[in-house]
Amino acid sequence: MxxxxxxxxxxxxxxxxxxxxxxxxxxxxxxxxxxxxxxxxxxxxxxxxxxxxxxxxxxxxxxxxxxxxEDDLRSRARDFRDAFPDVDVYYAGKAFLCRAVVRMIAEEGLHLDVCSGGELATALSAGMPAERIGFHGNNKSVAELTRALDAGVGRIILDSFTEIDRLTALARERGVRPGVLIRVTVGVEAHTHEFIATAHEDQKFGFSLAGGAAAAAAFRVIDEGVLDLRGLHSHIGSQIFDTSGFEVSARRVLALQAQIRDARGVELPELDLGGGFGIAYTTQDDPSPPAELAKRLRKIVDSECAAENLAVPHLSIEPGRAIVGxxxxxxxxxxxxxxxxxxxxxxxxxxxxxxxxxxxxxxxxxxxxxxxxxxxxxxxxxxxxxxxxxxxxxxxxxxxxxxxxxxxxxxxxxxxxxxxxxxxxxxxxxxxxxxxxxxxxxxxxxxxxxxxxxxxxxxxx
Known part of the structure; x- marks a missing residue:
């Protein structure tokens, strides 16, 4: 105790x-x-x-x-959009989703991240353009993946070898080439509760970087040639106030990106740094404004790309709590x-x-x-x-x-x-x-x- x-x-x-x-x-x-x-x-x-x-x-x-x-939610959405003008800002629908919120987010120019068939159905029924939807989840069913493909969802974040094979088969049957990202478990322990820290090795999400699974997943997708591998994805936890974890995560993910380039001659064009930005629940919480987060994250990515001799990829982030909380x-x-x-x-x-x-x-x-x-x-x-x-x-x-x-x-x-x-x-x-x-x-x-x-x-x- x-x-x-x-x-x-x-x-x-x-x-x-x-x-x-x-x-x-x-x-x-x-x-x-x-x-x-x-x-x-x-x-x-x-x-x-x-x-x-x-x-x-x-x-x-x-x-x-x-x-x-509503004005507060819209204002916070605009704060992220304005702080990250050349970054795709995906509102993390798992924080709170209903059709009215989908419409607010869409009207403010954000993308939307969903992680279940129900969230996808809500997004589509509210009129969110499918190409602005990302689909997460560690156990997407055949029915969910099929619906995502048929709707034209913009990107699917791959979470297991089973899912790679499952989506490859479905895409081949339909003659489509969906955009995908590989979710990488980078081994960063965010300063948060054990059950909302999502990048350490002992958990259900993503492909392990340290164990080589993340590289193997990327190689499999590239070698199959059916799915369009656009980039890598990392999410280190929730209710995070310190960007040092993002720095370590970016360094490790971009090192993997360089490894993929060297092994397959493919330089992936995108990088998703996830979300998890904290908010104030008590007077002891001191969250950073989006503009400050943007400044720090850009500095981290620019520095790590220069170190690996990589072009700076197109970035995306996934705030949810920080917008609606x-x-x-x-x-x-x-x-x-x-x-x-x-x-x-x-x-x-x-x-x-x-x-x-x-x-x-x-x-x-x-x-x-x-x-x-x-x-x-x-x-x-x-x-x-x-x-x-x-x-x-x-x-x-x-x-x-x-x-x-x-x-x-x-x-x-x-x-x-x-x-x-x-x-x-x-x-x-x-x-x-x-x-x-x-x-x-x-x-x-x-x-x-x-x-x-x-x-x-x-x-x-």
Whole structure:
């Protein structure tokens, strides 16, 4: 058991808070980098977003609800597009995908990365041009690959020798030459949670660089001559703030590119550096703006290409969380407030791990604020928990809320745009929340709330 977990069991973290967490000077204050850019606390004390009062949103759409600031999402998409003007920016749909978001991304000039047949179907149904879609996944089925080929998907990222053979056979049958990239496992351990670090050797994704599988995969594709090998792909993890990992990854991938050139006389024209750019979930997070990321990544690639005597390839990146994560907050209603023998105060809300599994799954940290009103009460260190039948059903591990927080209050948790709705479940048969997009003083439903009828409709026994 990790030390901080042991402390949590004995209540000392709940009583005093972690070392970095101290009572705020103003419990009503908002930390700007944690929230969509149009969120503020109005004169009446309640939060507003895009000119809309969260109390009105709660009354109109219910709680819990994901609230998406459309202008914020579009602005962050443009920030990446403008910072990387000659780079293909692929929005990573796994962070959050629905047809409305596909249209927003397409309208802002981005490409789209999908990793399942369902995500591909969503993209195509929303009108995303197939040539601007990339298809990831470590176990793409014959049906998924067939659909990708028939739709004319722009690129398919190969993840195994089985997939190379599978796609080669399908492409040969159809007389097509799809563009492909080889996903390379570069052995870089990103500074992130074990289960979201994706470039170390002991994991399911990609071809091992150290073991020679990546080179062998590239040689097989080139020698078969059926698939159009455009380049290499590397993704080192998620929620990354330090570009040093990208530097090591680029060095190793470009060394492989040079090896392929020397062995087969082919200089691959593209390189995908992946995504994983971090966002601020708490005041301890300090993400770099896209312009700074672009400057650092360009410097890394230029330097490594010069060292290998390679032409600088056409680059692509795959931000997902960095675009949609900060653009969304989740709005909850407090149901109970329970003080446990002076050790910890539990503030229970009407959602939980069914709408945000990340705290339980990754030990992720979040922030929260009283959203429906301001308060002059002293700050109280609380744990925001859900309504599910699990002791690990925690939304925010430690946060200062006003000591007068009470049933019926609204609480908002920022930074929930990425993976929360995507990973949402029906645990305890709880219907999943809606997604409400707000813009210019108007709200619209882009994903409706599930109902008990929806749940029962699947039960055919």
């Amino acid at each position: 990790r030390a901080h977990e042991a402390g949590a069991l004995h209540g000392d973290i709940g009583h005093r808070g972690p070392a970095w967490l101290r009572p705020p000077a103003d419990v009503n204050a908002l930390v700007p980098q944690l929230w969509p850019r149009q969120v503020e606390r109005g004169a009446h004390g309640a939060l507003t977003v895009a000119g809309l009062d969260v109390r009105e949103l709660a009354a109109g759409y219910g709680t819990p609800a994901y609230v998406l600031d 900060p653009a969304v907050f989740t709005l909850y209603e407090v149901g109970t407030v329970k003080d446990v023998d002076g050790l910890r105060t539990y503030v229970s809300v009407d959602g939980g791990m069914s709408d945000n599994i990340r705290t339980a799954l990754y030990d992720a940290s979040y922030s929260a604020t009283l959203a429906g009103r301001a308060s002059t009460a002293e700050p109280l260190l609380a744990r925001v928990v859900g309504k599910h039948c699990e002791s690990g059903d925690i939304v925010v591990k430690d946060e200062f809320l006003p000591a007068d927080v009470q049933p019926g209050d609204l609480v908002a948790v920022p930074g929930t745009g990425a993976y929360c709705r995507s990973m949402a479940s029906n645990y305890n048969h709880v219907p999943r929340p809606p997604v409400v997009a707000v813009r210019d003083g108007r709200a619209r439903l882009i994903v409706r709330r599930e109902t008990e009828e929806d749940l029962l409709a699947l039960d055919v026994g």
